[in-house]
Amino acid sequence: MMVTEQLFFEDVQEGNPLPDLTFGPLTAPILMRWSAAIENWHRIHYDRPFAIQHDHLPDLLVNGTLKQQFIMQALRRSAGVRGWVWKARFQFRGMNLVGETLRVWSNPAQKRELGDYGLVALDIGILNDEDVETTPGRAVVALPYRDREAAGVPYPFTPPDIDL
Amino acid sequence: MSTMENSLLTPEVKAFVGVQSTEEIACDVVERGAVRRFVQASLDDDPLFHDIAAAGRHGGPVAPALFPASMFRRDFGSEDILLERALDPDFDGLVGSATQGLPPLPLPPTSLLNGGTEVEIFSYVRHGEQVKARSRYENIYEKAGKSGPILFVEIVTDYVNQAGTPLIRVRKTQIRRRI
Numbered sequence: 001m002m003v004t005e006q007l008f009f010e011d012v013q014e015g016n017p018l019p020d021l022t023f024g025p026l027t028a029p030i031l032m033r034w035s036a037a038i039e040n041w042h043r044i045h046y047d048r049p050f051a052i053q054h055d056h057l058p059d060l061l062v063n064g065t066l067k068q069q070f071i072m073q074a075l076r077r078s079a080g081v082r083g084w085v086w087k088a089r090f091q092f093r094g095m096n097l098v099g100e101t102l103r104v105w106s107n108p109a110q111k112r113e114l115g116d117y118g119l120v121a122l123d124i125g126i127l128n129d130e131d132v133e134t135t136p137g138r139a140v141v142a143l144p145y146r147d148r149e150a151a152g153v154p155y156p157f158t159p160p161d162i163d164l
Numbered sequence: 165m166s167t168m169e170n171s172l173l174t175p176e177v178k179a180f181v182g183v184q185s186t187e188e189i190a191c192d193v194v195e196r197g198a199v200r201r202f203v204q205a206s207l208d209d210d211p212l213f214h215d216i217a218a219a220g221r222h223g224g225p226v227a228p229a230l231f232p233a234s235m236f237r238r239d240f241g242s243e244d245i246l247l248e249r250a251l252d253p254d255f256d257g258l259v260g261s262a263t264q265g266l267p268p269l270p271l272p273p274t275s276l277l278n279g280g281t282e283v284e285i286f287s288y289v290r291h292g293e294q295v296k297a298r299s300r301y302e303n304i305y306e307k308a309g310k311s312g313p314i315l316f317v318e319i320v321t322d323y324v325n326q327a328g329t330p331l332i333r334v335r336k337t338q339i340r341r342r343i
Contacts, residue, residue, distance in 0.1 A: 023207050030205075037198075037205035038234040041246060041257035054254070064278065065234070069206035072229055072283075076210070081221065085229065089282035089335075155221060156287035156329065 006080040008146035009111070009118030017107045018122070021074040024101030026062055031098055034066045060098035067096065067126055067135050074104035075124070079141045084153045088124065090137030096128055103127045106139065110164050116151035117142050121164035140164050172315040172340065173306040176270050184300040185265035190235035193294050199227045202234070226288035232295045232323040232331050236260075264299035264321050264336075271315070272342060279316060279337035286330040294326040302335065315340040 007018075024030075032046045043050040044061050051057045068090070075085040096102060103126065110121040119140055126135040142153045192198065196214070203213050211218035212226060219225045238244070238259070249255040263269075289295055303318040317338040323331045 030207075034205040037201040039237050041259060043257040047257075050256070055256070065230075066206060068230060068281065068283075069208065069228065073206065073208045073210075076229070081212075081218075085285055087282065087284040089280060091280040092278055157285065159284065159286070 006082050007078060007143060009113070009120070009143040010146045012108050012111060012120050012143065014108050014111060017105060018078045021070070021077065021104045022101060023070050023104070025099055026066075026096075026102065028060060028098050031060055031062060031066070034063055038065060040065070057095070058097060062096035062098065062100065062102070064092050067092070067102070070102060070104050070126065071124060071135070071137070071139075074106065075122070075139050075141060078106060079143065082144045082152060084142045084155070084157045086119070086140045086142055086157060086159065088137060088139035090124065090135050092135060094132060094134035096126070096134050100128045109138075112162065112164055114160055114162075116148070117144055117153045119143075119160070119162075119164050168306060168308060168313045170342065171306060171313050172271060172274070172342070173304065173313070174270075177304060177315075180267070180269055180301045181304050182301065183266060185298055187296050187298045188236060188265050190232070190295040190297070191237055191239035192235065194227050194231070194235070194289050194291050196225070196291050199225075199231065199291065202231055203228060222288050222290065224290045226290050229285045229288060229332060230283065230334075232289055232297070233321070233334055235295050236297060264319050265297070266299050266301060266319065269304075269317065271340065274315070274340040275343055277339040279339040281337075282335040284333040286332065289325055289331050295323055295331065296326070297321055297323045309341065312342055 035045050044055055044057060045063050046060065048060055051060050071088060071090060075088060079085050105127060106122040106124045108120050109123050112119045119142055122139045124137045124139050125133050127133055144152045199213055214225050216224060245259045299319055299321040302320040305316050307314050317340060319336050321334045325331060
């Protein structure tokens with residue numbers, strides 16, 4: 001589903017989560033389609049006998065690169081067309097298996113006002129059906145101000161000389 | 165310098181900090197069909213990736229932010245590892261280098277885990293553009309683990325378009341232990 005309303009810096013409250021985005025259930029054909037799209041032939045993502053019998057995994061694994069895309073998509077949709085996802089970092093701390101439905105969450109942790117736009121640091125992650133966290137991380141998005149139409153987030157994005 | 169017993173962080177390994185790869189050019193330009201397959205496979209139906217009006221701010225339809233990192237694939241005429249290892253029951257299907265075009269570190273046999281990824285995004289690549297990449301060993305350090313030293317290898321890869329405009333910067337941390 002598309003997010004059609006622009007999120008503004010003033011709308012964000014620290015500790016008030018942004019909307020989650022859900023993906024799945026991630027079936028074997030969906031995992032195979034991703035492997036084919038990026039030409040990644042690692043068998044643990046589509047060859048069940050190899051994954052279980054050779055690599056001793058519980059089942060086919062959801063690709064880490066696919067989980068990255070889910071996080072980036074959720075952040076992009078939250079930032080809106082006039083915002084910008086500046087950066088994101090994440091760790092693959094747990095496996096996600098075929099058949100799971102994944103929920104990307106983000107929670108504003110810190111805000112910083114700059115001249116033409118504001119920065120929001122977000123705690124982020126991916127929960128599975130049992131609310132187990134597998135991909136914790138942190139992201140920073142740039143958002144426009146509601147009341148300063150002439151200003152905005154520049155494109156291409158030039159990183160500010162500060163960090164969050 | 166570490167003085168840890170069985171240290172992996174030898175002077176020879178430490179000397180790789182700052183070493184860069186040559187600039188690599190993706191074998192294909194950003195193709196509309198490749199973008200379509202990528203966004204459909206990642207369950208992303210944003211018109212930004214195909215609709216000129218929706219992508220107006222970017223000068224035309226674009227690819228997802230991390231698409232450039234997936235563009236470095238097997239070129240025409242290159243060796244076919246899948247066919248060469250077709251009869252190897254232990255071949256896991258992984259093709260390509262874990263070192264992003266960098267020379268391998270002079271290490272004894274080690275396991276390799278993904279210790280985390282950080283991306284910075286500067287602009288989207290448009291359909292029809294070319295992508296180039298260059299990597300470097302940003303940092304190499306060691307920590308003590310329960311079963312011996314753990315080596316952390318940070319590799320930074322910068323992706324740019326044909327004009328040199330920055331697209332993304334990807335920082336990967338590899339975790340390596342003796343096998």
